[in-house]
Amino acid sequence: MPADLAVIGMGQSGLPVSQAATAAGIGTIGFDPDEHTVAELNAGRPPADGSLTAAEIRRMLSHGFRASADPTVLSRARTVLICAPTPLAPDRALDLTALRAAAHTLASRLRPRTTVILESTVYPGSTEEILRPLLEEGSGLRAGRDFHLAYSPDRVDPGGRGHRYAGIPKVIGGLTPACTEAAAAFYGRLTDKVVRARGPREAETAKLLETNYRHVNIALVNEMAVFCHDIGVDLWDVIRCAETKPFGFHAFRPGPGVGGHGVPVDPNHLSSRGRSPGYPLRMTEVAREINSRMPRYVSQRAAALLNEHGKSARGARVLLLGVTYKPDLADQEGAPAREVGTRLRELGAQLSYHDPYVSRWRVSGQPVPRADSLYEAAGAADLTVLLQHHRTYDLQGLAAKAQLLLDTRGATPTGAAHRL
Template sequence: MSPPSKENGTDRPTMAVVGMGYVGLPLAEAFADAGFKVIGLDVSVDKCKQINSGRSVTPDVSDESVQRLVDTGLLEATTDFAKVSEVELISICVPTPLSKSKDPDISYIVRACESLLPHVRKGTVVVLESTTYPGTTRDVILERFEWAGFELGKDIHLAFSPERVDPGNETWNIKNTPKVVGGLTPKCGELARDYYARALDKVVLVSSAEAAEMVKLLENTFRAINIGMVNELAMVCEKLGLSSWEIIDAAATKPFGFLPFRPGPGLGGHCIPIDPLYLSWKMRTMDYKVRFIELADEVNSFMPHYVVGRVQDLLNTQEKALKGSRILILGMAYKADVDDVRESPALDLYEILSEKGARIAYHDPHVPSFRFGAEVIQGVAFEVAVADTYDLILVATGHKAVDYDAFADLGLLLLDTRNQLGHRKDEHVHLL
């Protein structure tokens, strides 16, 4: 293991986390809690100010924790990349979205790397955590370090470690979820593992950075494909007059060989809808089509359209057209109990329903407003939402903080895509 830095006047190990978002801040917190002096680097001046004034930028880290770490000098956020010359470990947690054509956009990794390069001192361990296609650590990061004159395994040690954080999960957090690490050389992997093992409960070393990159894609491809399968099952069950929820719950009583996944209005969040497409893009460059991923993407992308079709059918039963109907969407976040609307299927529902002329209000205690093109759409408070009248209520997210029964009690047509009201036998309540 490389010796702890003495440059901060102590034996404290030092690290920089690049990107202070949903992933970066919890990682910074875990290392600071383990006694590292952590520098959080971000391009956002506002985020840095917020952190330095003791306020968190993600619901998974409390304000109190940020305040304590800032007060004790264990955490400092900055836009000044020159600060990386003070650290021995760097973890990169910047976004990896898709471009408009659904191709990987690794420009954030490239920019982060270029900002780091002039300041990284020799001997530093650099770990990429952003989800990406196999080969990125070697082809994108190593290549740039080599251009700058660094020699792998001597001047720089590079590894990949997939981030498995699950925002809103109260059981599994960054510290107690096993962390996979793989290096570009066996030594790089061991160095990264040794650092991570100081802050996290369990580190699993794999044979290469490419293997570690692939682990993350397997995990999220597994989820995307299984969700695609149960989404198809939901459509099949509806045609057969069966409840997919009942079928899945009953199948889940089998103690082996079955893992339950639930249908929904589509995939959301920064990971599941995007990560498998990183793998299918990479394989297309090698002239190989990953059919499972493309089929799951097709089924999952169709779900918001399917849900809107169900809304239209339900309105028809009351001789109403979708155009001009008042619809209340319950939940705008992409999943339960989070404030994140990235790739949220509720946004697709909002868009498709508005295009078809529906008049929409929404309620989400975690998302007071969201951006829709140039507009900022404001949600309505519970008291207002429950006091109003609609042609249909559409449950798009199942938050613990929402009293769904209060909406079902209104007696209005209701379509529930998250099985929040499966216990209700009312004729006006319909499940996906």
């Protein structure tokens, strides 16, 4: 099964680039060590993270795309993209286990003149200080001389339909100028604009800035949500007014927490400790603290609302709406719903949930009953909490049916619910 391109990692970043390459007429093979993932893709079934639909997967297959768990397919590709997941470990450092495994798998099959591009989220310096040695030691080849090596941060928006892959500029930083140009030649077939960074470290740090920018600004507006509630100001009207400014302001919205695969990165965990500044990015640390407090704040607001209406959280029937991290997706990666549910249970609430994309859901290892009839469940619940605004939710109708509605997304009509 020869291919011009091999993509390692069929997750939320590997699949979209595989789709773009296949659509551009590039023979593409998707490698993933998980045989179940491979079987599901080859059967035309979409991933849970919502990165692609079933129709899009079937279209890729009809154009020649195949997934494989056989690492020998890597030896036949001219270009290899590494899109291995790098989630946060318990110590809040990036877990590079899957990246190292991908490098070991590729190294023994790496051929001269191959272009290798890392797209995983990593610390500045990782391409040169982690990936490069693993590839060189395992292959006997030298990066920059025998094969090209570059870093290009992924810029995917799972489930988002507002941006075509081709319309999103691709940042590239190569080990050498020739490496950069080899990567640029590849991405030039997929995107309208290629942005050349000074080197891999600059490209890696651009990803760090993009991710931390999101978390810092969400933290700011989450903090404003708490502040505005305490002083009796309508935050949502504040945002509506502020976003009319045509310069110097970009609107973010508060919520019950920050989910998703893009995690805030602290470069104090640099791949080379000698390169670490020895202190954290304080703004990122504070943002993480603020955002991590939001599930607790939501549960406290829920308990306070119940109390204001003459009910205790203990024994109260609480319906949670939307337990995924993003609207209209099934992906629950990092979704704050589970912590909100855990805290409400600790207060003694009787939980139920509704989510059109999640058929089973557990909190603290215990199953949570799923509401079959949404309106009946909202009418029976002492409190309904909107955690994620899926398009299928008729919020005006829900507000009319619910005894008490807490909207953490500011999606309900003004005056229809209690907002975060």
